[in-house]
Amino acid sequence: MQIPWLVIVLHLLAVARHNGIAYRPFALADKPPVAPGASVLVGLEDSAHPTSLHLTNSSFSQAFSVTQDSHKSEGERNSRAGDDNIPLSRCGRDYYFVFASYGPEFRDMGEWEEYWQNTIPGKYRLWRGFSGGGVLAVSLTIPTRQRNLDLLRESGGKPIYGLVLGNESGQELSTCLACVTPDRPPGIAVKWGLAERVPNPTVTATAEHAECLHDERYLLVVPKAKRKSAIKLIDKLPEWFAKFGVNITSSPSEPPSVLRNEMCAWFTDPARSMWVVRMEGGEANAAWQLAVIYYVAEYWDVHARGLDSVHFVANIEGRPNFRKNWTSNK
DSSP states (O other): OOOOHHHHHHHHHHHHHHTTEEEOOOOGGGSOOOOTTOEEEEOEEETTBOOOEEEEGGGGGGTTOOOGGGGSOHHHHHTTHHHHTOOBBSSTTEEEEEEOSSSGGGSOOHHHHHHHHHHSTTSEEEEEOBTBOEEEEEETTSOHHIIIIITTTTOOEEOOTTOSSOOHHHHHHHTTEEEEOOOOOOHHHHHTTSSOOOOOOOOEEEEEEOTTOSSOEEEEEEESTTOOSOOTTGGGHHHHHHTTTEEEOSOSBOOOHHHHHHGGGTSSSTTSOOEEEEEEESOSBHHHHHHHHHHHHHHHHHHSSOEEEEEEEEOBTTOOOOGGGOGGGO
């Protein structure tokens, strides 16, 4: 005896209603194709605790599993990442601007913050730096034109130096953050004392996925080629990162053997000098972590010699990498 499909569907809907789940149709056929790794919203709600499940294409099998984790903050969920080897989120839900630590425009961010309070109240967060500038997070709900022009006034956002020609996941990460640098006055104006000299840091920064890591996060510091001694001010890293709520939990040292083994193909000379420090805390996504690292790296490069590149190394969603194009690997 065959049971009519209509009876089965009505039965399933009755069970769902009994369990407190309200179903709202989600017509995938009416939506444009979703690129691999893109996020979609699934129309399933717990009627007692309304929530939207934020999923990737690869996790459709979990689309109808509502757990207590969906009601926790991003930081709380990430604190359990080591238990299940869950990769660190790549971009989060904000766009990040790194305001430079040098130049007169960003020395006092008070005027800027007052401007943002008037233009986008409640849609931004600012982590002030230890030497002016800082990291600004703005909601991705703000249109791109408003985000890049109106919020920055006369200053334009530029790509982070180093985030070019990455793999597909790396390119997606690179679209989640930018740097804002002060204008450089003509040399003659600086010479005559009519304007302040603006430094020109050359350090590059990237985020690199490491398959061997679980919940560990490292800052990889690469000095100029053939440099053997430590870079000046490296002992200041804990103080600098603490300003952003990031803890440096180890002294500079050689990369651990498991990481060194994976990194052996990352450099033309895998035996070159480099150091790592372990990082904890801050926002639970690679874009924010890299934004903070770039702020620190530019300040460091301006005030010390010998720094070539810095890299955020972790187990990152989508496996982003830029290592084939590091300037330190040429």
